[in-house]
Amino acid sequence: MTDSFQSAYQEEELRLNEAIAEIDKQLERLQSIPVYTGHDFTEQVLEAGREDRRQALKKSQPEPYFGRLDFQENGKEEQAPLYIGKVGFDREEASEHPMVIDWRAPVASLFYSFTGGSDPASYEAPEGLVEGLVYLKRNVVIRKQILERVSDTYNRESGGPAVSDEFLVYRLGENKDNRLRDIVSTIQAEQDKIIRAAKNTALIIQGVAGSGKTTVALHRLAFLLYQYKEQVSAEKMIIFAPNHMFLDYISDVLPELGVGDIQQRTFADWASELLDVSMTPSDASETLAFWFETDTGQGTPDINDDVRGRYKGSLRLMNLIERCVEQLEQSALPEGDFSPWDGAVLRRETIAEWFNEEYKPYPLAKRKERVLARLHRWVEMELKKSPSQAVMKERKKKAAGREKSYGSKWPKFEPLVLYKQLFGAAKINGLWSEEFESEIPSEVLNSTRKDLKKNVVREEDLTPLLYFHCLMNEITGEQRFDHIVIDEAQDFSPFQVALLDRFVRGHSFTILGDLSQGIHAYRGVHAWEEMSTLFEPESRAYFALTRSYRSTMEIIEFANGILEKGVGSDLLAVPVFRSGDAVRLVRYNGAADREKDLRRALRHLLSKGNYRTVSILTRTLREAKELHELLATEWPELHLIDGSKQTYQGGISVLPVYLSKGLEFDAVIVADADSAHYAEKAWDAKLMYVGCTRALHELWLLHGEQLPSYVVPEQPEIASQGWPDGV
Numbered sequence: 001m002t003d004s005f006q007s008a009y010q011e012e013e014l015r016l017n018e019a020i021a022e023i024d025k026q027l028e029r030l031q032s033i034p035v036y037t038g039h040d041f042t043e044q045v046l047e048a049g050r051e052d053r054r055q056a057l058k059k060s061q062p063e064p065y066f067g068r069l070d071f072q073e074n075g076k077e078e079q080a081p082l083y084i085g086k087v088g089f090d091r092e093e094a095s096e097h098p099m100v101i102d103w104r105a106p107v108a109s110l111f112y113s114f115t116g117g118s119d120p121a122s123y124e125a126p127e128g129l130v131e132g133l134v135y136l137k138r139n140v141v142i143r144k145q146i147l148e149r150v151s152d153t154y155n156r157e158s159g160g161p162a163v164s165d166e167f168l169v170y171r172l173g174e175n176k177d178n179r180l181r182d183i184v185s186t187i188q189a190e191q192d193k194i195i196r197a198a199k200n201t202a203l204i205i206q207g208v209a210g211s212g213k214t215t216v217a218l219h220r221l222a223f224l225l226y227q228y229k230e231q232v233s234a235e236k237m238i239i240f241a242p243n244h245m246f247l248d249y250i251s252d253v254l255p256e257l258g259v260g261d262i263q264q265r266t267f268a269d270w271a272s273e274l275l276d277v278s279m280t281p282s283d284a285s286e287t288l289a290f291w292f293e294t295d296t297g298q299g300t301p302d303i304n305d306d307v308r309g310r311y312k313g314s315l316r317l318m319n320l321i322e323r324c325v326e327q328l329e330q331s332a333l334p335e336g337d338f339s340p341w342d343g344a345v346l347r348r349e350t351i352a353e354w355f356n357e358e359y360k361p362y363p364l365a366k367r368k369e370r371v372l373a374r375l376h377r378w379v380e381m382e383l384k385k386s387p388s389q390a391v392m393k394e395r396k397k398k399a400a401g402r403e404k405s406y407g408s409k410w411p412k413f414e415p416l417v418l419y420k421q422l423f424g425a426a427k428i429n430g431l432w433s434e435e436f437e438s439e440i441p442s443e444v445l446n447s448t449r450k451d452l453k454k455n456v457v458r459e460e461d462l463t464p465l466l467y468f469h470c471l472m473n474e475i476t477g478e479q480r481f482d483h484i485v486i487d488e489a490q491d492f493s494p495f496q497v498a499l500l501d502r503f504v505r506g507h508s509f510t511i512l513g514d515l516s517q518g519i520h521a522y523r524g525v526h527a528w529e530e531m532s533t534l535f536e537p538e539s540r541a542y543f544a545l546t547r548s549y550r551s552t553m554e555i556i557e558f559a560n561g562i563l564e565k566g567v568g569s570d571l572l573a574v575p576v577f578r579s580g581d582a583v584r585l586v587r588y589n590g591a592a593d594r595e596k597d598l599r600r601a602l603r604h605l606l607s608k609g610n611y612r613t614v615s616i617l618t619r620t621l622r623e624a625k626e627l628h629e630l631l632a633t634e635w636p637e638l639h640l641i642d643g644s645k646q647t648y649q650g651g652i653s654v655l656p657v658y659l660s661k662g663l664e665f666d667a668v669i670v671a672d673a674d675s676a677h678y679a680e681k682a683w684d685a686k687l688m689y690v691g692c693t694r695a696l697h698e699l700w701l702l703h704g705e706q707l708p709s710y711v712v713p714e715q716p717e718i719a720s721q722g723w724p725d726g727v
C-alpha cells in the first residue's frame with residue numbers, strides 16, 4: 001500500500017466509525033422512546049416520523065454511504081467533504097454539513113455529473129445554480145460496516161484529469177445473481193441526466209443493449225418520489241414491463257433504494273383488469289409461436305403496417321374509433337318524444353338539449369346515465385300532478401315500463417359490443433359497419449371478426465377496447481397515474497402510448513427501449529418518431545444512451561458487428577474499457593455432435609466455478625424444450641424458461657432467444673447460431689443481437705455448417721474459432 005492510499009484508507013475508516021457511532025446513538029435514543037399507539041393525532045404524526053427515522057437509520061447501518069465528494073462552493077473559504085449514501089441523515093448536534101447526503105439530493109448530483117477536468121462544476125439547487133470546484137471524487141465499498149475498498153476516481157491534485165472508470169470496471173466485473181441491482185454508487189453522467197429530468201415531460205430514451213435503461217428507469221422513480229414528494233406518491237406510479245418473470249427479475253431494485261408500493265405490471269394485466277375481460281390464455285404463446293417458431297432459417301414473415309399487431313397499435317385505428325364514437329354520439333339519442341303515459345309528453349328537443357348541451361362535458365356513457373336519471377325525475381314530478389292516488393299508481397306502473405323501453409333504445413356503450421360492431425362481428429346498434437369496415441385491412445378484418453364471433457379477445461385488442469372505454473367513461477382519480485414507465489418500449493405501439501397518456505398527469509412518462517432489439521416489430525414501433533410526435537415539442541425530450549455497461553469489450557464489439565452487417569444499424573454500443581475472453585465460435589458436425597458439444601461447452605463454463613448464471617439460448621421454444629430434456633440428465637438443476645414462468649431463479653437455464661430479452665447472464669451459449677436457424681434478414685440478426693448481448697463476461701456460439709454473414713467476425717482478437725486449449 002502506498003502512503004497516500006494508507007492515509008486515505010485510515011481517514012475513511014475513522015470517518016466510518018464516526019458515522020456508525022452516530023447511527024447507533026440516534027437509533028438507541030429513538031428505540032428508547034415507547035411506541036405511541038394512542039389516538040392523539042399529533043402524537044401519531046410524531047410517532048410516524050420517528051418510525052421513518054428508525055427504518056432509515058437501520059437501512060443505513062450496514063453501509064452508511066458509498067461515495068465522497070470534496071467540493072468548495074464559490075465564495076466559501078473551505079472545501080467540504082460530502083458523503084453520499086442511499087439514505088441521508090444529519091448529526092444530532094448542530095453541524096454545517098449533514099453526516100450523509102441522500103443520493104437524490106441536488107448537491108449529490110455533482111457526484112454523478114462531474115466528469116473531471118479542472119473547470120468549475122455546478123448543480124441546480126432550489127435557490128439557483130451553485131458553482132464551485134471539485135477536489136476529490138472517491139468511491140468506498142463498505143460491507144456490513146467494514147471498509148473494504150477506497151478508490152479515488154478523481155483528484156484535483158493530480159492535475160484535474162477526467163474521472164476514471166476504474167471503480168466502475170471493478171463493479172461491472174462482479175458476477176450477477178438472479179436479480180437486477182441498484183447502481184447508486186456508479187451512476188454515470190449520461191444516466192444521471194435522465195434520472196433527474198423534470199417530472200412533467202415525456203422522456204423517450206433510445207439506449208443500446210446493456211446501457212442501463214431498466215436500471216435507470218427504476219432509479220428515476222426513486223428520484224421523482226424524493227424530489228416531488230408533495231406531488232407524487234408511489235402507489236400512483238407504474239412500470240410496464242414485458243412479462244411476469246422480468247418483473248420478478250427487477251423487483252429488488254426499488255426496495256433496495258428504499259422505495260416500495262410502486263405498481264409493476266404488464267400492460268395486458270393492467271388493461272384486462274380495467275376492462276374486466278379475460279383473454280384466451282393461449283393468446284400470447286400463439287402469437288409468439290406464429291412469429292418465432294415457424295420456418296426458422298427462412299426468416300420471419302414480412303411485416304408491414306397492415307399486419308394485425310401493427311394495425312391495431314396504429315393511430316389509424318385510434319382515429320377510426322374516434323370517428324365511430326363521434327357518429328355514435330350523433331345518433332345516440334332515440335327518435336321521437338318520450339311519453340310516460342298517454343297524455344304526457346317530454347319533447348325530444350328538451351331531451352336533446354340536456355344531452356347535447358347541458359351534459360356535453362361528460363363522456364358518453366355518463367351523459368346517457370344523466371339524461372335517463374333526469375328523465376326519471378321529470379316523470380316523478382309529473383306523477384305528483386296526478387288527480388288521485390289510484391291514477392298515480394296506474395301511471396307509475398305504465399311509466400316504469402316505458403322508461404325501460406326508452407332506455408333500451410339507446411346504444412349500449414360497452415367497449416366489447418362496440419368493438420365487435422366495428423369489425424362486423426355484431427350489429428347490435430345497427431351503425432357504421434360498412435363505411436368504417438372498408439378502412440380496415442381485409443386480413444385484419446376477417447381474422448378479428450372470426451375471433452370476436454368466438455368471443456376471443458387477444459392482447460392486441462386490449463388497446464382499442466380500452467380506448468372505446470375511455471371515450472365513453474370517465475377516468476377516475478384512482479385510475480390516474482402520477483408517472484408511467486414503459487420498459488422495452490420498442491414493443492409498444494403509438495396507440496398504446498396515446499391511450500396511456502390519458503391516464504397520466506402532465507405527460508409524465510419515461511419511455512425506454514432499443515430499436516435494435518425490436519424483435520416484436522410486428523406490433524412495436526419502427527422509429528421513435530412514431531411515439532414522440534404524440535407530444536408537443538415542449539412536453540417531450542429525447543435521450544440516447546450509447547455506452548453499454550453489461551458486457552466485456554469483446555462481446556460488445558462482436559454484437560456491434562451483427563448490428564452493422566445484419567441490421568444496417570448505426571445505433572452501435574460504446575463499451576466501457578473492460579476486457580475479457582474472446583467470443584468463442586465452435587462448429588459442430590451434425591446432430592450427434594451438437595448435443596455432445598453443447599454439453600462440453602456448458603461443462604467447461606461451469607467448471608470455472610465463478611459463474612452464477614449461465615444460459616443456453618435456442619432459436620425456438622421447441623428446441624429449448626428438447627435440449628432441456630436431454631441436458632437435465634446431467635444437470636437436474638437446469639431451468640427451462642418457457643414464457644409461463646412467474647419468477648426468475650438464476651443458475652443454469654435454457655430458453656428460446658426471444659424470451660431472453662431484458663435478462664442477463666454471466667455466460668451465454670447461443671446454440672445453433674447458423675444459417676439453418678438464423679436467416680439473412682434483419683429480424684433474425686436482431687434476434688442474434690439480443691442473444692449475444694445477454695452475456696456479461698463470456699459468450700459462446702455453437703453452430704452447424706454455415707454462419708449467417710452477420711456473425712462472421714472480422715477481427716480475430718474479438719472472436720476465436722474452435723475449442724480453447726485443454727477443453
Ligand SMILES: Nc1ncnc2c1ncn2[C@@H]1O[C@H](COP(=O)(O)OP(=O)(O)OP(=O)(O)O)[C@@H](O)[C@H]1O
Pocket residue numbers: 168171172181182183186187188191207208209210211212213214215216514517549550661662663664693
Ligand atoms: N452505471 C452503472 N454502474 C454499474 N452497472 C451498471 C450501470 N449501468 C448499467 N449497469 C449494469 O448494466 C447491466 C445492464 O443494465 P440494464 O439491464 O438496466 O440495461 P438495459 O439497457 O435495460 O439492457 P437491455 O436493453 O439489453 O436489456 C446491469 O447489470 C446493470 O447493473
